[in-house]
Amino acid sequence: MSELPDDWSPADNPHAIAVSEATWWNAAVALTVRRMCEQPTQVRSFDSQQIDARTLVTALRNLLTAADLQKAALTELGTDHTAADELTAARSRFEAALPGLKEMRDGLTHFEDWARGTGRGAQAAARRAGQSEREVARDFWSFQFDPATDTVAMGPFIIQVTAAETAAEQLHGAIYTAARAIDAARASAVHADAAAALTTQRITHQPPDGQVQLIKDRLQRVCVTLGRQTENSQSRHDLAARVVAALTSAGLSLASATHPQANDVTERLAGTDTLLVRRP
Numbered sequence: 001m002s003e004l005p006d007d008w009s010p011a012d013n014p015h016a017i018a019v020s021e022a023t024w025w026n027a028a029v030a031l032t033v034r035r036m037c038e039q040p041t042q043v044r045s046f047d048s049q050q051i052d053a054r055t056l057v058t059a060l061r062n063l064l065t066a067a068d069l070q071k072a073a074l075t076e077l078g079t080d081h082t083a084a085d086e087l088t089a090a091r092s093r094f095e096a097a098l099p100g101l102k103e104m105r106d107g108l109t110h111f112e113d114w115a116r117g118t119g120r121g122a123q124a125a126a127r128r129a130g131q132s133e134r135e136v137a138r139d140f141w142s143f144q145f146d147p148a149t150d151t152v153a154m155g156p157f158i159i160q161v162t163a164a165e166t167a168a169e170q171l172h173g174a175i176y177t178a179a180r181a182i183d184a185a186r187a188s189a190v191h192a193d194a195a196a197a198l199t200t201q202r203i204t205h206q207p208p209d210g211q212v213q214l215i216k217d218r219l220q221r222v223c224v225t226l227g228r229q230t231e232n233s234q235s236r237h238d239l240a241a242r243v244v245a246a247l248t249s250a251g252l253s254l255a256s257a258t259h260p261q262a263n264d265v266t267e268r269l270a271g272t273d274t275l276l277v278r279r280p
Helices: 014-036 048-077 081-097 101-109 122-128 133-139 161-200 233-249 265-270
Strands: 144-146 151-154 157-160 212-216 222-226 253-256 275-278
Touching: 014 048, 014 161, 048 081, 048 101, 048 144, 048 151, 048 161, 081 161, 101 151, 101 157, 122 133, 157 161, 161 212, 161 222, 161 233, 161 275, 222 233, 222 265, 233 253, 233 265, 253 265, 265 275
Parallel strands: none
Antiparallel strands: 144 151, 151 157, 212 222, 222 275, 253 275
């Protein structure tokens, strides 16, 4: 049974979706490269390596799409420029290692245009240089994998298969690192708001003697628990109610770390549960 809240949407966390998609496509690259290095099999009248070459190009291009999504998330969330600059640099290194990837993917995806020489991008540039559509179609065709040179080529564009796996792994790592920067920035902002709300209500939260413990954990989550010095059950319940009221009045949402669908957050905080503090 899913533990996701009823109003969950991927639009709330595009940076996490970028990581998820990048992880899938990075794995697809690794699997495809592995199969292309093995003895090919015949699938109907086609060589499995030639089929996998098409999959490889698609998977690599989708990694770039995940990087673009991550960059958009960085911009929308106003994260400092360092993370965005590092992701941009990683994307540039990826493209430098696999020149022509975008054009190869465009040729495969928009074959209805590239087969006639009417495609955009490189084909459009060739037409502007004076080539006829028929000549353009000829020069940008002939997609194939050459196991002797370990390359995939389409017209003038060539990428090394072995370089693809390393490039994919590095771009995936950069996308993940950018997501961690977003999580850290979000957590710092939530922690600051929570701390201010508790201070306003004269609820101490500074270790080691604070009435509550307000921390950022290793997963970049903001967590609140009651301090151990409050032993009386009624006192714990009263303090828990004050904490919940202070944080919710500050526009923050609370959920049990172990039972995210539970509504009895005050009772859980008064017990031994940890609450996650978030911004709705």
